[in-house]
Amino acid sequence: MSTTAAGSTGPSVGEPTGAPPASPPTRQPLGRRALSGLSFTNIGAVYVWIVIIVVFSFWAPDTFPTWSTFQQVLNSNAVTGLMALSVVPPLAARVFDLSLAYTMSLSGVITAKVIVSTDIGAGGAIALAMGTALVIGVINGIVVVTLRVDSFIATLATGSLIQAFITMFTDGTSITGVKLLREPFASIGQKSAGGFTIPVLYLLVVAIALWFVLEHTATGRRLYATGFNSDAARLQGVPTDRLRFLTLVASSAIAGCAGVVFASQIGSGSPEAGTPYLLSSYAAAFVGATQLRAGRFNSWGTVIAVLLLGTGTVGLGLATSAQWAPSLFTGLVLIVALVVTGGRLGLRTRLTRRRAPSKEAT
Amino acid sequence: MSDTVTTSPVLSITGLSKRFGGTQALRDVDLNIAQGEIHALVGPNGSGKSTLIKILAGYHQADAGAEARLDGEPFELGSDHDRLRFVHQELGLVGELSAMDNLALSRGFARSRLGNIRWREQEHRTVELVHRFGLDIDVRRPLVDATPVQRTVVAIAAALQGWEADQGLLVLDEPTAVLPPGEVGKLLDIVREVRRGGASVLYVSHRLDEIFQVADRVTVIRGGRRIATRPVQGLTPQSLASLMAGEATERSAERPKVSATSRSGESALEARELTGGPLRGLGFSLARGELLGIAGLAGSGHDVLPYVVTGAWPGDVQGQLRCPARSPEWSDASRAARLGIPLVPGDRAAHGVIADFSVAENLTLPLLSRLRTGRRLLDGRHEAALVDDWVERVGIRTAGRDAPITTLSGGNQQKVVMARCLALEPEVLVLCEPTAGVDIATRLQLYDLIKEQAAQGLGVIVSSSDVGDLLALCTRVLVLRDGQVVREIAGEAITEPTLVHAMEGTE
Numbered sequence: 001m002s003t004t005a006a007g008s009t010g011p012s013v014g015e016p017t018g019a020p021p022a023s024p025p026t027r028q029p030l031g032r033r034a035l036s037g038l039s040f041t042n043i044g045a046v047y048v049w050i051v052i053i054v055v056f057s058f059w060a061p062d063t064f065p066t067w068s069t070f071q072q073v074l075n076s077n078a079v080t081g082l083m084a085l086s087v088v089p090p091l092a093a094r095v096f097d098l099s100l101a102y103t104m105s106l107s108g109v110i111t112a113k114v115i116v117s118t119d120i121g122a123g124g125a126i127a128l129a130m131g132t133a134l135v136i137g138v139i140n141g142i143v144v145v146t147l148r149v150d151s152f153i154a155t156l157a158t159g160s161l162i163q164a165f166i167t168m169f170t171d172g173t174s175i176t177g178v179k180l181l182r183e184p185f186a187s188i189g190q191k192s193a194g195g196f197t198i199p200v201l202y203l204l205v206v207a208i209a210l211w212f213v214l215e216h217t218a219t220g221r222r223l224y225a226t227g228f229n230s231d232a233a234r235l236q237g238v239p240t241d242r243l244r245f246l247t248l249v250a251s252s253a254i255a256g257c258a259g260v261v262f263a264s265q266i267g268s269g270s271p272e273a274g275t276p277y278l279l280s281s282y283a284a285a286f287v288g289a290t291q292l293r294a295g296r297f298n299s300w301g302t303v304i305a306v307l308l309l310g311t312g313t314v315g316l317g318l319a320t321s322a323q324w325a326p327s328l329f330t331g332l333v334l335i336v337a338l339v340v341t342g343g344r345l346g347l348r349t350r351l352t353r354r355r356a357p358s359k360e361a362t
Numbered sequence: 363m364s365d366t367v368t369t370s371p372v373l374s375i376t377g378l379s380k381r382f383g384g385t386q387a388l389r390d391v392d393l394n395i396a397q398g399e400i401h402a403l404v405g406p407n408g409s410g411k412s413t414l415i416k417i418l419a420g421y422h423q424a425d426a427g428a429e430a431r432l433d434g435e436p437f438e439l440g441s442d443h444d445r446l447r448f449v450h451q452e453l454g455l456v457g458e459l460s461a462m463d464n465l466a467l468s469r470g471f472a473r474s475r476l477g478n479i480r481w482r483e484q485e486h487r488t489v490e491l492v493h494r495f496g497l498d499i500d501v502r503r504p505l506v507d508a509t510p511v512q513r514t515v516v517a518i519a520a521a522l523q524g525w526e527a528d529q530g531l532l533v534l535d536e537p538t539a540v541l542p543p544g545e546v547g548k549l550l551d552i553v554r555e556v557r558r559g560g561a562s563v564l565y566v567s568h569r570l571d572e573i574f575q576v577a578d579r580v581t582v583i584r585g586g587r588r589i590a591t592r593p594v595q596g597l598t599p600q601s602l603a604s605l606m607a608g609e610a611t612e613r614s615a616e617r618p619k620v621s622a623t624s625r626s627g628e629s630a631l632e633a634r635e636l637t638g639g640p641l642r643g644l645g646f647s648l649a650r651g652e653l654l655g656i657a658g659l660a661g662s663g664h665d666v667l668p669y670v671v672t673g674a675w676p677g678d679v680q681g682q683l684r685c686p687a688r689s690p691e692w693s694d695a696s697r698a699a700r701l702g703i704p705l706v707p708g709d710r711a712a713h714g715v716i717a718d719f720s721v722a723e724n725l726t727l728p729l730l731s732r733l734r735t736g737r738r739l740l741d742g743r744h745e746a747a748l749v750d751d752w753v754e755r756v757g758i759r760t761a762g763r764d765a766p767i768t769t770l771s772g773g774n775q776q777k778v779v780m781a782r783c784l785a786l787e788p789e790v791l792v793l794c795e796p797t798a799g800v801d802i803a804t805r806l807q808l809y810d811l812i813k814e815q816a817a818q819g820l821g822v823i824v825s826s827s828d829v830g831d832l833l834a835l836c837t838r839v840l841v842l843r844d845g846q847v848v849r850e851i852a853g854e855a856i857t858e859p860t861l862v863h864a865m866e867g868t869e
Contacts, residue, residue: 218733221723224718224723228717229718231713232714233727237728238727
């Protein structure tokens with residue numbers, strides 16, 4: 001791979017930097033370095049994506065290869081993309097945040113509830129929801145980093161706590177109201193230009209921000225170091241605990257945004273809004289980690305994975321009425337991607353016991 | 363102590379050789395272990411001792427030409443044989459499980475015809491086994507609650523299962539390395555108990571005093587060759603240490619010069635009353651430009667000192683440290699990390715390099731804050747220049763700065779680790795096992811690099827269990843035993859025999 005060492009040869013070598021997902025992969029920056037950037041191991045998902053597009057174009061020639069399908073793929077996957085990006089920072093530091101689906105639900109529910117039943121207005125409601133999401137991130141950080149509970153179990157537990165709050169707020173039913181369908185709240189998720197809804201723009205902004213932090217700042221490099229070998233990183237002065245804490249706060253914040261956007265899109269606060277996004281976001285992040293920067297959870301790889309999975313899902317919806325097809329597709333893509341890249345995402349630091357330097361010798 | 367040794371060997375090996383790439387780890391070694399004897403195997407680090415044990419256990423394949431016999435029968439080295447049992451240094455126990463479960467893991471549970479475990483019988487069986495060694499523990503409690511010596515005994519009991527009638531050869535690989543000094547005696551009693559049962563024991567150790575307490579005969583290997591096999595009775599600790607250390611004159615030519623800055627006596631780092639892990643109230647002073655060696659056997663604390671001084675030790679630490687160049691004030695050792703002394707860790711794979719990172723990323727990890735441009739942005743061009751500069755200065759052989767670190771040899775990886783410490787421009791550098799897993803040519807380059815830096819005023823602490831490192835590098839060596847400095851050796855007096863005698867306490 002010619003593009004290791006982020007930034008060592010200037011930004012954006014062989015990467016579709018900020019390119020709208022619409023651009024076909026052949027429009028990558030040309031040059032000698034770009035050739036290896038175009039290899040199957042580097043951007044295999046893009047080739048698979050093309051194959052899928054071709055297959056569906058023959059399978060459903062009337063409905064699939066159209067501009068509106070393309071718009072539909074982007075519009076319907078913007079929230080999925082936000083959720084997938086939210087798991088990237090924790091995973092880069094080898095921390096799992098399984099509570100984020102509930103965080104998403106809760107922030108949507110809080111926003112809806114406050115707008116419907118008070119006069120604070122959309123701005124205040126969103127601030128309150130985002131504040132709650134940040135508090136959840138801090139609680140996750142305390143449990144995982146300060147109290148040293150394995151993140152997998154800890155965030156499963158906090159997820160359950162959040163679910164309790166959601167049920168308390170909603171009694172298990174969606175929060176609806178005329179105010180939710182009006183401006184200004186409705187425009188947050190529904191405003192559109194040229195057939196694309198505004199959440200596509202949010203996805204782009206978050207993706208660029210995350211790419212920038214991970215690839216072009218010291219923090220990003222330290223985050224990867226923490227994930228790959230936290231003992232070695234700590235010995236080099238990397239504040240591994242603080243970084244893990246921050247990734248959990250960041251993932252909660254992004255999930256909170258996704259919750260607000262989703263509530264605006266559907267015009268209600270659903271207590272189960274986030275649940276379907278848990279698996280798909282992890283699937284996309286894991287497939288994404290096999291792309292562009294093999295072995296590293298990264299921003300654009302994740303976006304490509306979301307679009308690949310989204311295209312397959314939309315295409316299957318157009319070509320067949322089988323309800324089970326999308327799940328089958330997601331599962332297969334995930335397994336194939338991890339096998340083809342040799343399962344390079346060994347989650348060693350989580351699965352093995354942390355070794356203190358030569359402490360066994362005492 | 364040493365009973366009459368019967369002549370029929372339980373295990374005999376002749377012509378055992380092993381080559382790893384360019385290194386001849388073992389050269390034509392013979393070993394004979396008599397029926398019912400405790401046979402010690404000693405040699406300095408890197409002598410080929412552990413290679414020999416690993417070949418016996420089947421981790422390595424012997425080179426062609428070796429012959430082995432077990433009870434007089436031809437026997438393929440490394441093959442699984444019921445008469446040959448091992449207790450490795452790591453013991454191979456599962457700490458979360460009880461003694462009972464651990465014993466059953468190696469030889470199976472007592473089961474009824476339906477396949478369910480007969481717990482009562484299993485417990486009875488376990489109690490019988492451990493009681494034989496006078497061990498009084500609750501066999502149902504997790505082993506993490508047991509003391510180190512109890513765990514070692516459980517490991518021995520597990521290894522001996524099924525030998526009630528017909529005894530064979532038990533191989534104990536440094537069983538006392540991790541035991542506190544007071545408990546060693548208990549373990550030696552157990553070893554004698556094993557022999558009383560009729561088994562033979564091959565006892566690998568660093569500690570000469572144990573060998574005199576327990577062994578009948580001893581085989582010394584050094585540099586991959588068998589130097590001698592002698593009855594322990596005819597030896598003194600001094601003569602055995604001399605066999606291990608070889609001739610005093612061998613390395614004296616490489617003696618490093620005391621640099622001018624070191625003579626000036628300006629101190630770079632001072633420590634007092636350091637306590638933490640095995641260390642007990644240790645103090646020292648390191649001059650600018652000095653190459654100070656830290657020596658000791660396993661458990662002496664010589665491998666812990668580097669971590670304590672650099673603030674990387676995870677346990678509790680007491681005592682004070684001072685870097686006069688930074689501040690005349692003493693600071694608490696628990697905040698040693700603030701002194702910013704870089705460490706080249708002993709376990710390169712676990713604590714040194716980040717395997718998924720490139721050469722450049724590994725090299726600049728502690729330097730990232732210096733590579734920022736105005737805001738928090740990383741300056742790629744600056745990073746590339748800095749990495750290329752150090753790759754050239756230290757002579758790192760790599761396909762490029764973006765090559766994955768794992769494509770480099772161990773020696774070149776170590777150069778990367780060293781370079782990133784030097785790039786911090788420290789006053790003091792701490793090295794732990796600096797040449798572990800480094801080939802001989804690169805080792806000499808590392809020595810040159812370290813000496814060159816010391817000549818420019820860098821104070822260096824070298825902790826190594828490889829006497830060769832201390833001989834080649836140091837102008838002064840502190841020898842540790844039980845967490846304290848027991849001996850200070852300086853200048854011409856640093857020779858392999860003096861070091862070995864001081865570490866073993868056989869002066």
